[in-house]
Amino acid sequence: MSALLLLAGAVHAQVVKVEEAKFFAGDDAAWQKPGFNDSQWQTLRLDKEWDLQGIKLYNSFAWYRLHVVIPSSLKDKTSGQLVLNLGPIDDCDETYFNGHFAGKTGRHHGDPEGYDGKWQKERRYLVDASWVRWDRDNVIAVRVYNGQGEGGFYKRAAFIEKPVIADYVSLDVTKEDDQAKALLTGIRKTGGKLTAKVQDGETGKILQTKNWNVKIGGKKSFTASVPVKGPSRVVFSYKDDNFEQTLEKSFCNPYILTPAAPATPRYNGPLVFGVRPGSPVIFHLAFSGERPMTYSVEGLPEGIVLDKENGVISGRVLKEGDYPLVLKATNGKGEARAAFTLKVGPRIALTPPMGWNSWNCWGTSVSQEKVMASAAALINRGLADYGYSYINIDDAWEAEERAADGSILTNEKFPDMKALGDWLHSKGLKLGIYSSPGDRTCGGYLGTLDHEEQDAKTWNEWGVDYLKYDWCGYRKVFDVSPDHSTAAYLRPYVKMQQYLREQPRDIFYSLCQYGMANVWEWGAFIDANSWRTTGDITDTWESLHSIGFEQQAGLHPYAGPGHWNDPDMLVVGKVGWSNDLRDSRLTPDEQYTHISLWALLAANMLIGCPIDQMDDFTFNLLCNNEVNAVNQDILGRQAHQDVVEDGMQIWSRDLYDGGKAVGIFNLNDAAMPTLLKGALEKIGLQAGKVRDLWRQKDIPTDATYIIPSHGVLLIKVNP
Numbered sequence: 001m002s003a004l005l006l007l008a009g010a011v012h013a014q015v016v017k018v019e020e021a022k023f024f025a026g027d028d029a030a031w032q033k034p035g036f037n038d039s040q041w042q043t044l045r046l047d048k049e050w051d052l053q054g055i056k057l058y059n060s061f062a063w064y065r066l067h068v069v070i071p072s073s074l075k076d077k078t079s080g081q082l083v084l085n086l087g088p089i090d091d092c093d094e095t096y097f098n099g100h101f102a103g104k105t106g107r108h109h110g111d112p113e114g115y116d117g118k119w120q121k122e123r124r125y126l127v128d129a130s131w132v133r134w135d136r137d138n139v140i141a142v143r144v145y146n147g148q149g150e151g152g153f154y155k156r157a158a159f160i161e162k163p164v165i166a167d168y169v170s171l172d173v174t175k176e177d178d179q180a181k182a183l184l185t186g187i188r189k190t191g192g193k194l195t196a197k198v199q200d201g202e203t204g205k206i207l208q209t210k211n212w213n214v215k216i217g218g219k220k221s222f223t224a225s226v227p228v229k230g231p232s233r234v235v236f237s238y239k240d241d242n243f244e245q246t247l248e249k250s251f252c253n254p255y256i257l258t259p260a261a262p263a264t265p266r267y268n269g270p271l272v273f274g275v276r277p278g279s280p281v282i283f284h285l286a287f288s289g290e291r292p293m294t295y296s297v298e299g300l301p302e303g304i305v306l307d308k309e310n311g312v313i314s315g316r317v318l319k320e321g322d323y324p325l326v327l328k329a330t331n332g333k334g335e336a337r338a339a340f341t342l343k344v345g346p347r348i349a350l351t352p353p354m355g356w357n358s359w360n361c362w363g364t365s366v367s368q369e370k371v372m373a374s375a376a377a378l379i380n381r382g383l384a385d386y387g388y389s390y391i392n393i394d395d396a397w398e399a400e401e402r403a404a405d406g407s408i409l410t411n412e413k414f415p416d417m418k419a420l421g422d423w424l425h426s427k428g429l430k431l432g433i434y435s436s437p438g439d440r441t442c443g444g445y446l447g448t449l450d451h452e453e454q455d456a457k458t459w460n461e462w463g464v465d466y467l468k469y470d471w472c473g474y475r476k477v478f479d480v481s482p483d484h485s486t487a488a489y490l491r492p493y494v495k496m497q498q499y500l501r502e503q504p505r506d507i508f509y510s511l512c513q514y515g516m517a518n519v520w521e522w523g524a525f526i527d528a529n530s531w532r533t534t535g536d537i538t539d540t541w542e543s544l545h546s547i548g549f550e551q552q553a554g555l556h557p558y559a560g561p562g563h564w565n566d567p568d569m570l571v572v573g574k575v576g577w578s579n580d581l582r583d584s585r586l587t588p589d590e591q592y593t594h595i596s597l598w599a600l601l602a603a604n605m606l607i608g609c610p611i612d613q614m615d616d617f618t619f620n621l622l623c624n625n626e627v628n629a630v631n632q633d634i635l636g637r638q639a640h641q642d643v644v645e646d647g648m649q650i651w652s653r654d655l656y657d658g659g660k661a662v663g664i665f666n667l668n669d670a671a672m673p674t675l676l677k678g679a680l681e682k683i684g685l686q687a688g689k690v691r692d693l694w695r696q697k698d699i700p701t702d703a704t705y706i707i708p709s710h711g712v713l714l715i716k717v718n719p
């Protein structure tokens, strides 16, 4: 059978790989039976959605039948079971093995409990060894439901393998009242040893070790706890008596590295701001420091005024040119000045946009009230004093239907968009909105198709300053057209760009089409200000690793002032894509890595958590002026990946003052002692004056630093 491939073709194979399957669009319970004759069905690869393999955009049920010879070398005496490791499937599935029900994930639209799409979720099902036809053909029949867009298996081949301990025992680690707590649960009776190692959070030094003998299974679980104080980390590991592998999970107390801002005024914002001649200027002077504070500006051109109380400059400048200004802030403790250039010309977005977006927290449950709560907190908590200014509403603001004259309307959750825009502008903030070139957005709301010009005008009336334009529903138009050239990918984006440019205000143009047709190669030419380079981010290390470290490598030549690569929004603080919020599942070290990498990448810095619910740790991540200065550096050079070596990665970028920002990342699961001098030599840098940007202090290069697992040392090397 062509659909199967035995790894190494070996009789002693430990894993069997299946790369293809028989496929049929439709639904019939008889297709789960092993004896069903599927020879007339189409053969599809498992590493690409069905729509990308010649099946016309198809949103409903379809079946995959995977044929696989399973060698007796996969018999596992300990467990008496096998694992079907199918990878992620869009959106939901129900899986049968030789006619036996093996498992299901997600729910289709007809399900009595309602639809629940489980994108990106790995499917891993245990089946009984007694169901296997050893050394003969077996059938894995998968009933897949796709609700919208591309569907089916999409990421990789399927694997048949022996179970591992993680299939039977789960280890969860939480924190309760200064105790790190491990919870072991098992779906079968077993036992082993649990160990806890308490380490110093920053240096990795082991402070304490504890062991427990464990029996679990059935209804019996096991809990153990150890006290954690300050920046300490606890690594729990469980070794089962019957399995070779060890389960390991750690807990780290969030530790704050950013020193508190001084009470005296300090400028933390960008050093340039671009505006087109005649477009409204809205700019808040980003000074931290004790309030009350008064502001003044030297050199303001005609047409621009300053609100001395809230530090917002506004107005219009008609004449092109560079206007050098001196921004000044004064409070009871002192005064600060910053040299700044207002650049009136064809180019906007001279540094990457900083602000907030509703999607990663609220998903489709966003409302005007929630948007205003984050906007107010952006000011009250002081994030606006670090340059955050865009307040972007993502999907789900749109009404069900357009008005009689065809204009787009907001739904009941957004009673007055124009008033919201005016309110934001009065505070020096900017309004962002979301739409799609298709008839529908990704969330199924109205898109702009055939109303592009009208919608651009409406947004201008509302005072929109940022548009995220998401491909999604346009797929339907694209799929039925015979033209799939790069020009066809550009078409809907060029169209909207033209209407945006006709508006009498600057609208940051953010393309969202997940990197198709190498968007970075043409985004700048169609006057886009940023373009998403990848699919959607989520708050896991796997997602951060893939989007940040794999998919951004090599994209540095395409970014620059006015046009940026966008690796998606931030997943720090509380996220959840719904009303159901949780703390980001990234560990504190992974969050330092996330923000450091986004700063190096000159990425859009769009906060994805409700700002009114932000904790001090998240504030410390987002409001480190020296880290943000890397992101906002006016040279606009995105970092390149210089070193990939044994789980270490080094990324660096040149800065306008002749310095270099360097991130030394540890992608391994264990802490990595690093001689700084040695690491710098790898990228051809002689040891110079080095500053640790998170801790904001100068550090020696001839010392060894412990970079925690999934953590980073972010430095600036000064000339």
Ligand code: GLA
Binding pocket: 359, 394, 395, 434, 441, 442, 443, 470, 512, 535, 536
């Ligand atoms: C897509 C985008 C997300 C978000 C949603 C909204 O998935 O990539 O960032 O805008 O659509 O439906």
